[in-house]
Amino acid sequence: MVDSDQHTDSLVNRRRFVKAAGVTGVAGLLAGCSGGDSTTTNGGGNGNGGNGNGGTTTGNQTSKTFTLEYIDVDGDRTKEMFMPVIEELNSKYDAEISLNFREVPYGNYKKQLLTRVGGGNAPDVAAIDQIWLGSFYNSGKLMTFNDIQEQINFDDYFAGFKEAVVQEENIVGFPITTDVRGMYWNKDQFESAGLDPNTGPETWSEFYDVAAQLHDPPNRYGTGIIVAAGIYSVPLFSAGGQFLKSGGSEPAFTSDAGVKGAEFIDKIYNEEKIGPSSPITGGGNYPQEFLNGTYSIAPVYGSWMDFFARQKGMSNEEIKQKYGFSISPHPSSGSPATMMGGFAWSAFNTTDRPDIVKDFMGRISGQEFNRKIARETGRIPTRKALLDASEVWSNILWSDTIKEMLEYGGTRPVNNWSAVDEILTTSLQEVAYDRAEPREALQSAADELAGEL
Template structure:
C-alpha cells in the first residue's frame, strides 16, 4: 500500500467499459470471435461509458488528478467517457471485485495490489495480458516491477502505481547531532550508531526525539522482507506456492528489527502505526524512518526542515521489496470491453503521464521512458531525492505474494508483531509462521 500514501493515496480503480475498443489491437483472444475491420470501425463510433472506481473520499487531493486523467482521456477518445467513482481502499476494492466475479458480474479493469495476483488467478478472474501488448511495451517497465506481474512467463497485469521502501532522514537533526547531513547510514551498524546519537532524552530521562522509527502495523511483513533481502534472501518462491519464513537470514533480520526498540533503545518499543510514522518524522519526533516512497510528495510538501532520502541500509547487501498496485483486466467480459481496457492502460502508461503521476504522488515512475521526459528530468534535477527509489530498484525484488495471500500475510504480520511486543522470540514466531503458511499452501503444491 502499499505502499502508497496509504491514508491518502491508497488508490484502487475499477473500470467498467460498455463499448468498443481500438481497431489497432488484437481483436480476438481466448476464444472470443474477432470483428472485421468494418465492424470494428462502426463500433468505434458508439459512445462508451467507463466507470472508474477510486478509493479516496470525494474532494480529496488525489481526486483532482483522477478527474483530470478522465478529462484528458475523453479529449483523446471523444466516444469514451470515464466516470470516476470514489470510495473504498485496496482491501475494500479487492473484496468488491471478488464478490462481483463470483456473482458473474465481473469488472472490466481494476488497479489492485500487485500481490493480489495469485488470489485473482485462483478465482480464474483475470485476462492473460501477454498477447495484448508487445514485448517492447513490457520491456519498457523496470524489471523489478515486472516480478509481481508474472507467473512463469505469463504477464497478468501492468505496473501502475509502484513503490519501494526508502529511508528518510532529517538533515537538520543530523547536523545538530554532529553527523554529516549529506551522508546517510549505509549499513546496519552505521544505522544503529547514528540512531543512538539522534535519540534525545530530557532531564527526566524521557525520550523527546527518537533516532529511527520503522512501522509495525499493517505492513510489518514488508519491512521485515526488506531486512531479509538485505541479509541475502527473499521470503517466498516466484510461483506463489512456497514461503521461506524460517530461514536463518529472516531470523537475523527479525532480531535486528526487534533489537532497535527492545535492546538498542533507539526506536519506540511495541507498536508503531503505519500512518503515524510519517507524521512523527514530519513533526521532528523521529530523525529517521523507513517508509514507502509513496510518501515522498507529502514529506516534501509538509516538512519544514531539510531532509534526505537514501537507500535502505545494507546488511550483506542493499535490498527492498517493491510495492503498490497494478492494472488488471478481467477475463469474463466481452472482447470489445477488454480492448477498451487495454486502450485505457496504454493511455495511463504513456511516459508523460507516468512522469506526472510520479511527481504528483511520489510513486516511482514505472517506465524507463518516463525518466527521459523533460518533466522528470527537470524534477529530479531540482529535487534529487525523487531519484533514490528508482536507483534502488537495481537491488529490489518482488513483494510477498502467494496463493491465499491475505491469510498468509495476516498470520505473518501477527507473529512479527508478537516478537516486537516481546511475546515470542524471533525463532518461535518464524517457525510458527512457516508451519501455518505451509498448511495453507499445501493444496497448491500438488
C-alpha cells in the same frame, strides 16, 4: 375485543383504507421483488451465472454504445487524462464509448472490488495495488495480456514489476507508477547530536550506533520501525533473503537471512532499545510522528513520506532541508536493498466489449501514456526508458537516490501476499514484543503458512 359486523363508516374512509392497503402492498411488493428474484440468482449462482454484469454497463442494450467503467483510489489519475484515449477509441470503433470513472477510498478498495467481482458486477478496468493482484487472479476473471506484450514493450518495465504482474506466466496487469522504501532521517537532530546531517548510516551496526546517540526518551526516540511484513521486506532483502521459494508454494524466510532480517527488528526494540518502549504496530500516526521529530531515523518507510510533509505545508525545498533520504541500511555482509510497490492497471474479462477494453489497456500502458501519468502525478515511473526523462523526474524529490534504488528493487510475493502478510506480521510482532526469538517465531509462521499456500 369483540369483533363487530357493523358498517357505518363512510365510503371515504373505505377509499382511504384501500389506498393505504395499496401503499403497504407496494412496499411489500418491492421487498418481495428482491426476495423473489434472488431465487433465480441462487439458481444461477450454482451454475455458471455471474456474467450477468447487470448494473455496470448500462449502455449495453445496443452494441452501439459502451460505457467503460474504471475505478481507482484517487482522483490523480483522473478522467481528464483518459479522455483523449477515449476519443481515439471512439473514432476507431463504430460505437459511442464513454468513460465512467469511480473513486473508491483506499481503505475500502480491496473489499469493495472483491465484493463487486464476487457479486458478478466487476468494473471493466481497475487500478489494483500489486499486492492484491493474487486475490483477483484467483477469481479467474482477470483479462490476460500476453498477446499485446510486444505492443506495449513489456520488457521495458523494471524486473521487479514484471515479476509482480505476471501470474502463472500470464500478464494480468501493467504497472502504473511506483514507490520505494528507504531511510529518512531528521537533519536538525543529527546536527544537534554532532553528526553529519548529510549522510545517513549505511550499515546496520552504524545505524545502531547513530540511533543510540540520538535516543533521548521520552522526548525523542533514536528510531522506530513499523512492525509489519511489508516493512520487514527491506531488512530481509538486504540480508539476501526472500519471502517464498521460487514457485511461491514454500516459505523461504526461515533461512539465516530471514532470521537476520527479523533480528534487525528485535535489536531496535529489545536488545539495543533505541526505539519507543512499545513497538509500532499500526502505520497511522507514524509519518506525522517522524515529521514532528518523535523518531530521529525512520529506517524503512515509503517514498510517500514527502506527501505528508507537503500536507503539513512544507515546500519541497524545506523538506530537503529538514530531512535526509537514502537507501535503508544493510548488514555489513549484505547489500543495499529496497522494496517497491505501487498500482497496476488490470481489466476484467467479464466486460461486454473485451476488444475495446484490451485496446484501451494497450493505449494507457504504452510508454508515452506512462510518461504523461508520471509527469502529471509526480510519481516514480516504472519503465527503464523513462529513467532519463528529466521532465518526469523534476517533480520527484531525491530523484537521483531513487533512480539508483530502482536497480535494487525487489517486490513482495503478490500471488499469496494476503496470507504471508497476515501470518508473518503476527510473528514479527511476537519478536518485537519479545515474546519469541526470531528463529522460532519465523518457524511457527512458516508452519502456519505452509497450510495456506
